[in-house]
Amino acid sequence: MPSKKKNKKNKNKNNHDQAENPEIKGDKEIKNESDNIDQQDENYKDSSLDASEDKKQEVNKVVARIFGEDFCIKGDLSEEDIKKIAELVDYKMTEIFEKHPTLSSQKIAVLAALNIAEEYLRLEKDHKELLALVDERDLANGS
Template sequence: MEKEPDVTRVKVEICGENYYIKGSASEEYIKQLAKYVDQKMKLLLKLNPRLSRINLAVLTALNIADEYFKLKAEYEEFLELFDEEKSR
């Protein structure tokens, strides 16, 4: 029988709301993620104070997805350059 992965349960606050997050990552990592999302949401709310909670969450997700896609493209470009240098 396989051992089930350890599950961490962490209470975090994001944009004034408390959430209990379960995951296989460490408590510190989960808190770091929650803090990042909280900062992004608060920044967007400061720029657009009339946003509903749903719109705020969607815009935050889109902003984080944009960051991810840009970093992914940079990483893939780096790997291509690295492979080119390696093959010389």
């Protein structure tokens, strides 16, 4: 009898996990969605070109693999910088997955984002403290 209870619990747990964790899409579906988004971006750009003719920025487009999925990433950063960002996100997600292999991809992504945000805030605080020290030194030296 205990095995039936255990199976029932596992069924409920699986149903809960399925409701909580959306289905992960394959590369082809993501690429198709990316193509649609690209087309929407192009339409938006075309309609807004007149308003910002003087603000043209080079937009780089990079396909990067993050946690086993291909993503088309656009940005005004260099291709090298976009790749570094994607590599950092992939590294953080892989690091979390290795410690917690039962977590969903969505939860791993959120934890990676939280870890990166925490690191950013810590570095921002350190930077402000260093700037304050430089200002103090400059005031002490009469600069």
